[in-house]
Amino acid sequence: MKNGHLSSSTGFDIIIGNPPYVEAKKLKSVSKYLKDYHVYSGTADLSIYFFERGVNLCKEFGIISYINTNKFFNTGYGKPLRSFILNNEIKQLINFEQVEVFEGVLVSSVIVNIKRNKPKTDNTFQYQKFYNLKHKDFITKFVDGFQKKQYYQQANLTNKEWSFSDNINLSVKSKIEAIATQLSMIEGVSIYRGVTTGFNPAFIIDNKKKRELIEQDVKNEPLIKPLLQGRNIRKWIYNKGNENLLFIPWHFPLNNNIEIKGNSDKAEICLKREYRVLFDHLFQYHNELSNRNKEETGIRYEWYALQRCAASYHEEFDRNEKIIWGLTADKWAFAYDSKQNYLPSNGYILTSNVVSIKYLLALLNSQILKYYFGFIGVMTAGGAYTLKHSTIQQLPIIVADNPKPIVDIVDQILSEKNIDPLADVSSKERILDKLICNLYQLSDDEIDIIFG
Template sequence: MTEFTNSESWVVLSPIEKQIKDKIERIGTPLKDWDIRINYGIKTGFNDAFIIDGAKRKELIDEDPKSEEIIRPLLRGRDIKRYSYEFADIYLLFIPWHFPLHNDPTIKGASLKAEQEFGIQYPAVYKHLLKYKTKLSNRNKTETGIRYEWYALQRWGANYWEDFSKQKIAWNRIASEKLFSLVDEGIIIQDSMHFFTGNHLKFLCAILNSKLFSWFMYLIIGDTAGGNAGNSDNIRNLTIPKPNRELEIQIERLIKSEQYREIDKVVYKLYDISEQEIAFIDAQ
């Protein structure tokens, strides 16, 4: 038996588990060296104010068509499935710090000028948020009304918000089972998730969702839900071989036809997993 330390505790491995683990870690390039950056989703600080349904979206747009500019489709952790997602007609009021003057570098803290402009340019959304002003103002006391305005999101991805406009791989970082979804351009994800953008996304999604990696993630993380269970370190340290074009085309074709068991076979072969090892994993 072999012991190793994961993020939570000591894990005792059987010889065959160590054998498979060694193969996975020996083959490929760690994701942290794939020129990708793993980021958090958006944190509102008070979901009731910023997250709306389709009916409320329509109401705000009917009242002021300009409202549509800052209403974005939103995915929650529960919406993430393996490879795909289920959109629940939920939307986010995407309001950065100092909006709509967020591109003005001279604004360093909560700005009355920005608030006045917000009320003028987006009156329907501003009126909606006014109903929650007291609760919004009672968020993080060291920041709200000091570093940013009461009507702004608590964390809006200041250094990576443009990545939300790109296709991305997202997963629920606090769920016990890790499911990786290809998420379309323009969709915002909530802070219960991590995500990354970049190249080879379909290939990476297939590897991460494969039977081999589902088993491996359980091995190194376990079935405990929580923030550490799907933290970015566990993902960025996974080793995955960079594909040639032929392999990438094969994987994309199998995803399109939903031949996920065939993807498992390709991944087993990629990591030189023996028939005995496959039988062991499939039996788990």
């Protein structure tokens, strides 16, 4: 053995395992050792490293057979692992997406067999996918699946996201990409994450508490922002909630003093003197707030301040219009906000200085971008969309020379939904999708593929 690698003539013929899943944030104590791995990523879970270790412990032509979470298919941290696997020969891959393999346990996982051997250019491997199955249905489907063997070309996979699509769907994807631009490259468009409190009970208050704080001291009013949770957000619109955010930035009320670089006793004294009602409200949570992130609370910022206050971009929440969505959503849904709502850390906003917000909203809510998400996105084990910043910014956007026809229909949809949130706007959505399909120059056959 040399540097943790066995020679090609020694090592194991086969390694069978179920690597442990431990989140990256719990690996800080061992991260310096993990950085030696080719598959290293600062956000990778522990199971990722077992693939490289397993292959390196095999002799040449030896095989690892793992059952593991399939999150590495479509995550940024999975890219180094995808590259590593593709430098070896995939023999078999069984993908379980939202499947009750064991009764009452919904999982998204994969069984993968990898041979320690440089793959041939024409290598194919046995591939099965089982999707959205209850336990009783899975047993039957699993047996049937192995009687009808399917194969996939390894050459169709790159270190980009693995969707295991057929050649027809890959062709549609490539066409969309060829004529569109990633959202992250569109001039004037920005995506921001919501605010992190570190302890919600101190900072998230209901309308009754809001009224009390304002009645006791009117100076509190500008610090209380309307707050939307992901559960409030629907397609096009949102349901108004009963929650508000106490927006207390670092070093408040001296937050505009650029000379303050860390925790400020002076700021705390000033808060207690000038905002006594607010101070008393926060002080009842002093212990909980002080015990937040120990590496920062009381060091970088005061115990009473938000953990992450969007210091460099909180003004973006106060824009006259923006697009909002939650990190996880049971339906494909982006909403229009013109009421300066704030979002928590599991929500996102999109602002634009050039392209119409309502035009971008139409594209985001379109069937085309929902279809494209299937290639690059991650679903939760329960079947919800994971709408991360890094995923949304990859969506392919075409900026129309004349966006007005699309914006006009969005205005009609928003008008109807604001009058009646349950209004049926499906006919207008079909018109929008048709206009957007024309924008992406899709043929009738390609449209049929996208709409299934």
